[in-house]
Amino acid sequence: MVESKTVHSALITYTSMISLLSLCPPFVILLWYTMVHADGSVMQTFEYLKQNGLEGLKTIWPTPSLIAWKIIAVFGAFEAFLQLALPGKRFEGPVSPTGHVPVYKANGLQAYAVTLITYLGLWWFGIFNPAIVYDHLGEIYSALVTGSLVFCVFLYIKGHLAPSSSDSGSSGNVIIDFYWGMELYPRIGKHFDIKVFTNCRFGMMSWAVLALTYCIKQYEQNGQVADSMLVNTALMLVYITKFFWWESGYWCTMDIAHDRAGFYICWGCLVWVPSIYTSPGMYLVNHPVNLGSQLALSILAAGLLCIYINYDCDRQRQEFRRTNGKCKIWGKAPSKGSIVASYKTTKGETKTSLLLTSGWWGLARHFHYMPEISAAFFWTVPALFSHFLPYFYVIFLTILLFDRAKRDDDRCSSKYGKYWKMYCDKVQYRVIPGIY
Numbered sequence: 001m002v003e004s005k006t007v008h009s010a011l012i013t014y015t016s017m018i019s020l021l022s023l024c025p026p027f028v029i030l031l032w033y034t035m036v037h038a039d040g041s042v043m044q045t046f047e048y049l050k051q052n053g054l055e056g057l058k059t060i061w062p063t064p065s066l067i068a069w070k071i072i073a074v075f076g077a078f079e080a081f082l083q084l085a086l087p088g089k090r091f092e093g094p095v096s097p098t099g100h101v102p103v104y105k106a107n108g109l110q111a112y113a114v115t116l117i118t119y120l121g122l123w124w125f126g127i128f129n130p131a132i133v134y135d136h137l138g139e140i141y142s143a144l145v146t147g148s149l150v151f152c153v154f155l156y157i158k159g160h161l162a163p164s165s166s167d168s169g170s171s172g173n174v175i176i177d178f179y180w181g182m183e184l185y186p187r188i189g190k191h192f193d194i195k196v197f198t199n200c201r202f203g204m205m206s207w208a209v210l211a212l213t214y215c216i217k218q219y220e221q222n223g224q225v226a227d228s229m230l231v232n233t234a235l236m237l238v239y240i241t242k243f244f245w246w247e248s249g250y251w252c253t254m255d256i257a258h259d260r261a262g263f264y265i266c267w268g269c270l271v272w273v274p275s276i277y278t279s280p281g282m283y284l285v286n287h288p289v290n291l292g293s294q295l296a297l298s299i300l301a302a303g304l305l306c307i308y309i310n311y312d313c314d315r316q317r318q319e320f321r322r323t324n325g326k327c328k329i330w331g332k333a334p335s336k337g338s339i340v341a342s343y344k345t346t347k348g349e350t351k352t353s354l355l356l357t358s359g360w361w362g363l364a365r366h367f368h369y370m371p372e373i374s375a376a377f378f379w380t381v382p383a384l385f386s387h388f389l390p391y392f393y394v395i396f397l398t399i400l401l402f403d404r405a406k407r408d409d410d411r412c413s414s415k416y417g418k419y420w421k422m423y424c425d426k427v428q429y430r431v432i433p434g435i436y
Contacts, residue, residue, distance in 0.1 A: 017179045021263060025145045026057065028275045031389070032138050033060045035282045040387040064143035068136050072143055075209070078118075079201040082111040084192060091248045094257050098166040099349060102185045104193065108200055108247035112240070115205055116212070123216060133210070134217040134285065141275055148270040152178065152263045155194070159183045159261075168260075181262025195261050200250070203269030204243055207277050211236045214281040218288060226288035227296040228382035232281050235303040235379035242311050249318050254408055276393050280380040283390045289382060296382070303378030306371040313360040313368035320356045329359035339426070341419030355419070357426045364429040366405040373398050405431050 030045060038044040049056050088107025095101055122128040133140065159168055159182020167184035170177050186194040215233045219225045243250065250256065259265050291299070319327050325338050339355040360367050376394045383390040409430060413420045430436055 014175070017175060021175075021179065024267075024272065025149070026061075028141050028145060028271060029061050029138070030057075031275060031279060031392070032141050032282070034389055035279060036137065036286070040283050040287060040389055042387070042389055062138035062142045064146060065136060065139040067132070068139035068143045071133060071136065071140060072147065075206070076202060079111065079115070079205055080192070080197060082114055083107070083197060083201050086110045086114070091251065093251045095351060096165075096167045096184060096257070100165050100167050100185070102165075102193075102251075104196065104248065104251055105191070106248045108244040111201060112205065112208065112244040116208060119209055119212060129220075130213045130216045131220050133213045137282075141271070144271045144274065148267045149263075151270065152267050155186060155261050155266060156182060158186060177262070179263045181260030181265065184258075184260050186261045195256055195265065196251070198261070198266045199255060199269045200244075200247060203273035204240055206274040208237060208240045210274055210278040211240075211281050214278070214285050218285050221285070222288065226284070227291050227293070228289035228384075229281065229284045231291070231296050231300050231303070231382045232284055232379050234300060235307070235375065236278075236281065238304060239307050239375055239379070242307055246311065246314055246318075249314050252318075252321075254404060254411075258408075258411060276396060279393050280383055280390045283383055283387070287383065287386070289384050291382060299378055299381060303375055306375035306378060309360070309371040310368055310375060313371070316359045317356055317361060320354065325354050329356070332358065334358040339419055339423050341416040341423070343415050343417075343419075353416070355416075355423045357423065362427060363433040364431050365409065365424070365427050366401075366431045367433065369401040369405060369431055373401060402431060 034040060034042060034045045038048070048060075052059065083105075086107040088105040088110065091104045091106045093102040093104060119130065123130050156178050159177070160170065163169075163183050164187040165183070165185050168182050168186075170182060171180075188194065211233050215225055215229055218229050255265060316329055320329065320334060320338075325334060327334070334356060338357055340352055341355050342350055342352045344350055356362075364370075373394065376397050380390050380394055409420075409424075412423075416423070
């Protein structure tokens with residue numbers, strides 16, 4: 001049995017878990033309905049539900065259709081095949097608390113390229129029209145909501161009966177185990193990593209595919225693509241390309257190396273990412289905005305700069321770890337300011353980590369979240385400000401990343417002890433330099 005450590009009080013923790021478990025599924029459907037059928041107006045949807053109550057929600061909620069299940073199944077099977085079949089370099093993840101070292105095949109960029117080329121090729125040669133995906137989007141989300149809940153039940157049972165590694169265990173509480181997960185590195189067989197599939201190959205890949213889908217749908221409806229949609233799609237695709245270029249770095253982050261495979265991570269990546277993360281583009285399909293060349297290029301440039309800074313933050317940390325501190329950060333050797341922190345694994349072994357205190361990481365302990373939030377704003381702002389809902393993703397992302405920064409700080413404080421205090425004395429701000 002493992003002890004469940006939570007950042008917040010027990011009351012807040014249980015309330016938030018139960019709220020998210022019960023409210024997230026209907027929210028996904030309501031967001032789709034509002035974007036596609038209620039002109040993007042939250043008030044219009046609210047008035048409808050006010051007048052019709054639960055019966056109105058039942059009417060809104062689409063029944064998963066056979067074509068929706070087929071689209072999900074074909075996409076999922078294709079991505080699983082690419083994950084297993086495409087060649088890639090061997091990559092070792094960080095040592096787990098039990099001393100386990102996960103091994104991956106780094107072929108995400110190849111899978112991403114094959115996926116987009118295949119999808120565009122099917123459209124170009126008239127084999128499959130991506131507009132069908134948009135036309136059945138509500139049914140797809142409905143199927144994902146249900147199917148992913150069943151998948152999370154499978155993960156819960158697997159964690160109890162057939163864990164893949166020693167990095168697993170129960171908190172003794174069914175809700176916590178289902179929500180946070182049982183296993184850190186669940187696999188099917190020896191090579192199929194479940195979290196790589198849910199987080200990267202299904203979640204992030206579906207984001208890119210849907211971004212293209214919205215663009216194509218607007219073109220088929222209007223005979224052209226508005227510059228607002230082009231900016232939105234371009235920035236999203238550049239960000240996702242950056243993600244897959246850096247995918248092995250993602251395997252060292254909190255999502256993979258510390259958060260277990262449960263509702264929070266896996267349902268979130270299977271359902272929340274394809275719906276909420278893509279929602280600005282979903283809105284723009286029926287609400288094309290003509291920004292004009294100057295404004296469109298300005299937003300594009302600002303967004304690209306934010307994505308680059310986010311990438312450079314991760315690059316600095318990866319290079320620092322890869323070279324064991326023997327590299328240059330902003331033209332200077334970082335070793336003088338870095339901290340050698342020792343910690344113990346659950347097996348009692350003493351390990352060391354280098355904590356970077358220069359470059360972007362000298363500005364704030366989680367500074368990389370700032371350009372990520374800013375990039376999300378810049379690929380949303382082409383929608384302008386007629387409606388609030390397109391900005392829900394930016395607000396959600398801000399809350400998510402600030403909470404993650406706190407959770408990461410608390411975890412590192414527990415792991416590194418006095419060394420983390422030394423680090424915080426050197427890098428005093430958590431996310432926003434000079435403010436927070």
